[in-house]
Amino acid sequence: MSQAPNNSVEPVDILLIDDRTEDLLALAHVLAGPEYRVQMARSGAEALKRLLEQDFAVILLDVFMPVMDGFELASLIKQRERSQQTPIIFLTAAGSDLSQIYRGYSLGAVEYLNKPIDPDVLRAKVRIFADLFRKDRRLERQAEALRQSERREREVLLTELRHNAERRYLHLAEAMPLSVWTADARGNLTYTNRYWNQYTGLTAGDLRGRSWLDAVDPAEREACGEAWREAVATGQPYERQCRLLRAGDGASRWHLSRAVPERTESGQILGWVGTHADIEDAKRAILARDEFLSIASHELRTPLTALKLRLQSVLHARDLPDKAQHRLDSAVTQTERLERLIENLLDVSRITTGHLDLESEVFDLSELAQDVTERFREQAARGGTSVELAAPEPVLGRWDRLRLEQVATNLLSNALKFGEGHPIEVAVQGDSSHATLTVADRGIGIAPENVDRIFHQFERVVGHRTYGGLGMGLYIAQQIVQAHGGSVRVESSSGQGSRFHVILPR
Numbered sequence: 433m434s435q436a437p438n439n440s441v442e443p444v445d446i447l448l449i450d451d452r453t454e455d456l457l458a459l460a461h462v463l464a465g466p467e468y469r470v471q472m473a474r475s476g477a478e479a480l481k482r483l484l485e486q487d488f489a490v491i492l493l494d495v496f497m498p499v500m501d502g503f504e505l506a507s508l509i510k511q512r513e514r515s516q517q518t519p520i521i522f523l524t525a526a527g528s529d530l531s532q533i534y535r536g537y538s539l540g541a542v543e544y545l546n547k548p549i550d551p552d553v554l555r556a557k558v559r560i561f562a563d564l565f566r567k568d569r570r571l572e573r574q575a576e577a578l579r580q581s582e583r584r585e586r587e588v589l590l591t592e593l594r595h596n597a598e599r600r601y602l603h604l605a606e607a608m609p610l611s612v613w614t615a616d617a618r619g620n621l622t623y624t625n626r627y628w629n630q631y632t633g634l635t636a637g638d639l640r641g642r643s644w645l646d647a648v649d650p651a652e653r654e655a656c657g658e659a660w661r662e663a664v665a666t667g668q669p670y671e672r673q674c675r676l677l678r679a680g681d682g683a684s685r686w687h688l689s690r691a692v693p694e695r696t697e698s699g700q701i702l703g704w705v706g707t708h709a710d711i712e713d714a715k716r717a718i719l720a721r722d723e724f725l726s727i728a729s730h731e732l733r734t735p736l737t738a739l740k741l742r743l744q745s746v747l748h749a750r751d752l753p754d755k756a757q758h759r760l761d762s763a764v765t766q767t768e769r770l771e772r773l774i775e776n777l778l779d780v781s782r783i784t785t786g787h788l789d790l791e792s793e794v795f796d797l798s799e800l801a802q803d804v805t806e807r808f809r810e811q812a813a814r815g816g817t818s819v820e821l822a823a824p825e826p827v828l829g830r831w832d833r834l835r836l837e838q839v840a841t842n843l844l845s846n847a848l849k850f851g852e853g854h855p856i857e858v859a860v861q862g863d864s865s866h867a868t869l870t871v872a873d874r875g876i877g878i879a880p881e882n883v884d885r886i887f888h889q890f891e892r893v894v895g896h897r898t899y900g901g902l903g904m905g906l907y908i909a910q911q912i913v914q915a916h917g918g919s920v921r922v923e924s925s926s927g928q929g930s931r932f933h934v935i936l937p938r
């Protein structure tokens with residue numbers, strides 16, 4: 433749309449419809465001038481075709497035409513969306529009957545002129561509609577201009593926001609005390625942060641065709657590379673521990689590497705964001721702790737065994753006063769507790785160093801449950817806790833007997849500790865492929881969010897003062913069961929008690 437200069441009037445289109453050429457020409461003559469572009473149609477069909485192609489400021493319509501009269505045509509024009517608002521001036525011969533005039537008005541005609549037409553009257557009426565049409569157009573154009581300028585403003589704002597966000601991410605990545613990079617959909621680097629550049633010594637300059645694998649210790653490059661290529665091919669997040677070479681001193685340090693794909697809303701992968709966190713020091717600290725645990729528990733065991741033997745030999749001496757006998761008994765009980773603690777510590781270090789060896793034999797799990805339950809019964813009764821056993825049939829399997837005793841003991845001592853005063857149920861069941869040992873209590877229970885945590889080393893979710901323990905029992909139990917190819921499941925919720933299932937392949 434081109435804007436007309438302000439001083440001249442913008443020409444508008446006018447449609448004349450009449451079956452008689454001489455009338456058309458006469459009308460066109462009256463309306464000739466720079467302010468109108470007059471178009472003519474000699475039939476209803478022709479007029480409708482024109483109306484499909486463009487908009488008119490006003491239509492002059494002869495009422496009496498063969499085939500389709502003016503009223504029929506007018507009603508068709510009004511039915512069409514595009515021409516609905518176009519004003520129509522009906523032209524008719526003088527002395528037409530009034531009923532027809534009413535018909536015209538009911539179709540929404542705005543004007544009605546009798547032939548012969550008075551040129552001045554015609555010009556005056558047409559001018560009113562033409563002016564209205566021009567005004568509408570101007571308003572429309574102004575609205576459109578407004579819309580466009582708003583859109584441009586929005587675009588500018590969006591671009592600015594996007595730039596700000598990008599800048600912020602960049603600053604964030606640069607400030608991170610870990611390696612960060614981005615890669616394209618095929619895994620080739622597109623950006624590396626300062627930390628990465630300094631650590632790897634790989635220049636940030638030209639990244640084309642480069643991969644983060646360039647910084648991986650050659651000993652692991654192949655294995656990491658395979659896993660990474662698989663992630664890129666399938667679009668699955670990548671996570672792995674691997675060693676990266678440090679440029680400064682050539683050291684090969686353990687890192688936790690992660691990469692996640694960035695996707696469009698439709699799921700197409702745009703690229704990858706990767707991070708490498710240096711876990712060398714943490715790994716060393718854990719190794720040092722495990723080593724210390726192993727040495728300390730071995731060292732503690734030797735004097736403790738000697739102490740226990742001494743106590744027992746004194747205990748067996750005859751003629752001890754009752755009071756001394758009682759105190760010695762309790763000293764033996766305490767050394768036994770100490771012994772169990774140290775055994776647990778030793779087991780944890782055996783597990784972490786991969787030295788938990790199984791000695792398998794065929795035995796009856798029901799019988800084992802019976803033995804362990806018996807051992808607990810007396811202690812439980814003292815705290816007002818009953819222990820029921822449901823193991824109606826022998827359930828034979830090939831497992832490590834001592835280790836499974838340890839599992840049952842750990843579960844039962846937990847049930848007793850966290851469910852004291854409420855009944856405990858132990859059950860053994862077997863089918864053709866599996867054996868299940870269940871220990872259920874009605875104690876404090878475990879909140880759902882803690883269920884996974886309790887199987888980890890030294891994890892506890894209760895206060896130290898209320899319930900003693902180091903958080904080793906379940907970890908050891910689960911490791912033993914997993915070493916047998918089995919699993920431990922727990923059903924519990926806070927305050928509802930807990931039900932632990934040990935499932936073993938037979």
Ligand SMILES: Nc1ncnc2c1ncn2[C@@H]1O[C@H](COP(=O)(O)OP(=O)(O)OP(=O)(O)O)[C@@H](O)[C@H]1O
Pocket residue numbers: 776842846847850851873875876877878886887891892893894900901902903904905906907929930
């Ligand atoms: N039967 C149970 N009812 C409620 N909470 C339990 C139960 N068994 C274990 N837990 C929760 O799980 C944690 C870990 O149990 P785990 O047996 O590993 O450690 P612990 O009993 O605290 O210490 P340790 O077994 O080393 O003496 C417990 O501290 C407790 O919070």
Ligand SMILES: [Mg+2]
Pocket residue numbers: 842845846901904905906
């Ligand atoms: Mg325990």
